[in-house]
Amino acid sequence: MRAGWRPMGCADLPAVERIAAAVHPGYPEDAAVLAERLALHPGGCWMLEGAEEPVGYAISHPWHRRRPPALNTPLGALPDAPGTYYVHDVALLPAARGQGAAGRLMPLLLAAARGLPELSLVAVGGSVPFWERQGFRVVDDPVLADKLRSYDAEARFMRRALRGDTADL
Template sequence: MIDWHWRPMTPTDLSGVTAVAKVAFPDHPEAPERFAERLRLSPGNCFVLADTDKIAGYLIAYHWPLGEMPALDAPLDELPERTSALYLHDLALLPEAGGSGRARAGIALLVDRAKADGFTTIGLVSVNDSAAFWTRLGFAEVTRDAALTRKLASYGPDARYMIRRV
């Protein structure tokens, strides 16, 4: 039995993170340097699901204004002034790691970290028809206006902006 567990991400994990992303998000590819940048900017909010020799998932979050989302595969260079919200950039698992509560455990880890660091909300963009999944994890869709619809357009037709209070 594989003993996958969540732990802090390190730079040596980035090739595994990139491999998971290619499987989990084939329609939303991001350059490997984007993952490295997000880890550099927010190391306390980046985690991997791993056993002793394989990365089976990852979670990347950073502070970002509520109701906003960065462009896909775009450099951030630096984070904006700290806000009360975290943005969950990605939660991805390989298929063999899914369906076992590991995603829920990753979100619980992030929620605990968010509370400890004084954040009040986590925002995300659901893609790939995943809104029902995020709803089960405590997130709720934000009512769209024209501005939000424009922001979500690059994420695909099923993109939804969702938030969860912590």
């Protein structure tokens, strides 16, 4: 069976925590942070449902342009005038990888970002090549250097312009 994306609900949060601990042990986030993202923007949170249980998740939300949220930090609220649609996290268990699931997530992200000029994210764990194949480009911005180092030395801020906007790529 091919895993499929479905909306995330509160009952999924234990699975999100389990998957996050397995996939991102170097980037831990408190359960309260994950729950807040879901509460603030449920339309940007999905589960990748496998044959018997969830095998991945995605969390995203509108945010301030070129100001990625700090790792493991509550947002408080979403901006009234967001400048980007921020992909907070995409995590797939090893068994779910290599089957095109992350690529099938892109239409959901693009639909959720409708009306905003870009998608953005912080790529970690060697994921830059994947995100480049999805149309994202690395943005070298010295202002972001300290925040990116809080993830790891390889972290890169990336954006994908929407509506033909290519400024600041």
